[in-house]
Amino acid sequence: MSVAVCAFNIPNDPMEIAGRKRSHVRSTGAGRTSAENAVVAGRLREAAGLLEQQRANPFRVNAYRRAATTIEALREDLHVVANRGGPRSLESLPGIGRGIAGAIREMLATGRWSQLERLRGSVDPVELFTIVPGIGPLLSRRIHDELGIESLEALETAAHDGRLARLAGIGPRRLQGLQAGLAAALGRSSVRRAWPIRKRPRVADLLAIDAEYRAQALAGKLRRIAPKRFNPRREAWLPVMHTKRGSWHFTALYSNTARAHEFGRTRDWVVIYYYDREHVEAQCTVVTETSGPLAGLRIVRGREPECTEHYRADSQRRRAVSRPATAPPGTRR
Numbered sequence: 392m393s394v395a396v397c398a399f400n401i402p403n404d405p406m407e408i409a410g411r412k413r414s415h416v417r418s419t420g421a422g423r424t425s426a427e428n429a430v431v432a433g434r435l436r437e438a439a440g441l442l443e444q445q446r447a448n449p450f451r452v453n454a455y456r457r458a459a460t461t462i463e464a465l466r467e468d469l470h471v472v473a474n475r476g477g478p479r480s481l482e483s484l485p486g487i488g489r490g491i492a493g494a495i496r497e498m499l500a501t502g503r504w505s506q507l508e509r510l511r512g513s514v515d516p517v518e519l520f521t522i523v524p525g526i527g528p529l530l531s532r533r534i535h536d537e538l539g540i541e542s543l544e545a546l547e548t549a550a551h552d553g554r555l556a557r558l559a560g561i562g563p564r565r566l567q568g569l570q571a572g573l574a575a576a577l578g579r580s581s582v583r584r585a586w587p588i589r590k591r592p593r594v595a596d597l598l599a600i601d602a603e604y605r606a607q608a609l610a611g612k613l614r615r616i617a618p619k620r621f622n623p624r625r626e627a628w629l630p631v632m633h634t635k636r637g638s639w640h641f642t643a644l645y646s647n648t649a650r651a652h653e654f655g656r657t658r659d660w661v662v663i664y665y666y667d668r669e670h671v672e673a674q675c676t677v678v679t680e681t682s683g684p685l686a687g688l689r690i691v692r693g694r695e696p697e698c699t700e701h702y703r704a705d706s707q708r709r710r711a712v713s714r715p716a717t718a719p720p721g722t723r724r
Contacts, residue, residue, distance in 0.1 A: 425465075425467075425468050427468045427469055427470065427499075428462050428463065428465055428468060428469055429463070430498075431462055431469055431495055431498055431499075432458075432459040432460075432462040432463045433459075434498065434504055434507050435455045435456070435458050435459040435462070435491070435494075436455070436456060436459045437507060438455050438504075438506065438507045438510055439452045439453075439455035439456045439459070441507075441510040441511065442455070442510065442633065444614065445510070445614045445616075445631055445633055446614065446633060447633035447640075447642075448633060448634075448635045448640055450635075450640070451633070451640055451666070451670070454486070454488075454491065454670060455491070457485075457486035458486050458487050458491045460486070461484050461485050461486045461487060462484075462495075465484075469481070469495060469499060470499050472484070473495070473496065473499060481495055481496070488668070488669035488670060489669040489670070489671050490666060490667070490669045490670025490671040490672060491669075491670050493544065493577065493671065493672075494506060494670075496577055497543060497576075497577055500575065500576055500577060501522050501543075501576055503519065503522070505519055505541075505542045505543055505544075506542070506672065509541070509542075509664075510616075511616070512616035512617045512618045512619065512627075512629065513618075513619045515619050515620055516531075516535045516540065516541045516542070517531045517532050517535050517620075518531075519531075519542075519543065520534055520535070520543070520546060522576055523543070523546075523569065523572045523573055523576045524568070524571075524572035524575065524576075525565065525568050525569050525572050526569065526572070530558075530560075532649070533558060534546065534549075534555070534558070535648060535649070536648060536649050536650045537558060537650075538554055538555070538558070539646070539648060539650075539660075539662070539676050539692070540674075541648075541662065541674065542664075542672065542674065543573065543576060543577055544577070544671075544672050544673070545672075545673065545674050546573060547570075547573040547574075547577060548673065550566065550569055550570050550573055551570065555569065590667070591665075591673070591675075592636065592639050592641075592665050594691055594694055594697040594698055594701050595701055596636045596637075596639070597663055597675060597677060597691050598677065598689055598691070598698075598701070599636075600632075600634060600636070600641050600643055600663060601643065601661050601663065601677040601689055602689070603632070603634070604630075604632045604643040604644075604661055604663075605661065607630070607632060608630040608632070608645070613630035613631060613632050614630070614631055615627040615628060615629055615630050615631070616629050616631055616644075617629070618647045620647055620649075621647060621649070621652055622647075629644055629645060629647060630644065630645070631643070631644045632644070638667065638668055639665050639666070639667065640665065640666040640667075640670075641663055641664065641665050641666075642663070642664040642665075642666075643661055643662070643663045643664075644661070644662055645657055645658060645659075645660065645661060645662070646660035646661065646662050646676065648660075656678070659678060659679050660676055660677070660678045661676065661677045661678075662674060662675075662676050663675050663676070663677060675691050675692065675693070675694070676691070676692045677689055677690065677691050677692070678690060678692060684699070685698060685699060685702065688702060
């Protein structure tokens with residue numbers, strides 16, 4: 392299946408409409424930015440500003456600003472560039488890696504950018520998923536509530552790693568259709584046949600970030616955003632933390648899903664988004680286990696065997712530290 396990226400459909404956003412009016416001339420000469428490019432660049436700059444306000448790593452902030460500068464200097468529309476050079480065409484532009492290229496493709500194909508909506512606190516995954524052909528409101532809600540997925544990138548991963556197929560009513564043919572629909576929604580040139588095995592952060596790092604997030608949220612040290620869902624008074628109650636471990640960048644916040652509210656777990660379930668050097672996004676959820684040998688401990692959903700090994704090794708280390716040293720043979724104590 393081949394997917395062409397269409398001209399950008401600018402949504403009814405007052406800030407972006409203002410930007411379009413200021414930049415209505417197509418980029419056919421130096422110093423002029425097309426409406427399409429101005430909106431994309433404006434969103435990247437807004438994301439950088441929000442990340443800066445939320446005390447994210449300056450590397451992430453500057454990466455979005457560099458990409459925005461590149462786009463503002465382009466002499467042709469982004470969708471022309473994306474369609475002309477194949478899937479890697481956007482990545483050939485200065486300062487644009489795989490992750491930011493994926494964000495641009497999402498904006499060009501859907502008119503939205505779920506990561507920016509999350510930073511704004513306005514993301515509604517149930518509404519977002521319905522832009523994918525074959526996903527209606529009921530299936531969208533089941534995906535969100537049963538799988539805990541909140542972004543199109545994470546949904547595409549679930550469509551290929553077996554999680555989406557485990558939902559009732561998702562047979563092989565429907566799954567293929569959803570994979571194709573997601574490829575189109577994300578502006579990919581084709582459905583990925585060989586799904587790459589992505590590297591993931593260590594369980595120990597994820598659990599450490601979870602502990603740091605909950606401690607700082609409890610102490611009132613984190614910036615708060617006002618989520619759109621389950622927040623009729625539009626109160627800024629949801630703490631958000633950005634941090635870095637090694638080459639990974641992380642964003643942590645409490646789950647605001649229907650199921651988290653239903654079970655009273657909005658101060659327990661923590662969603663952690665992680666990004667590699669190229670800003671490619673994935674996510675996981677950390678919860679308190681309620682049954683089995685790990686009951687009462689924090690675990691990363693879907694990585695329970697690794698959590699078991701983590702706690703076993705940690706227990707062994709603690710015992711080794713607390714064990715009194717054995718005196719060498721023949722020495723007096």
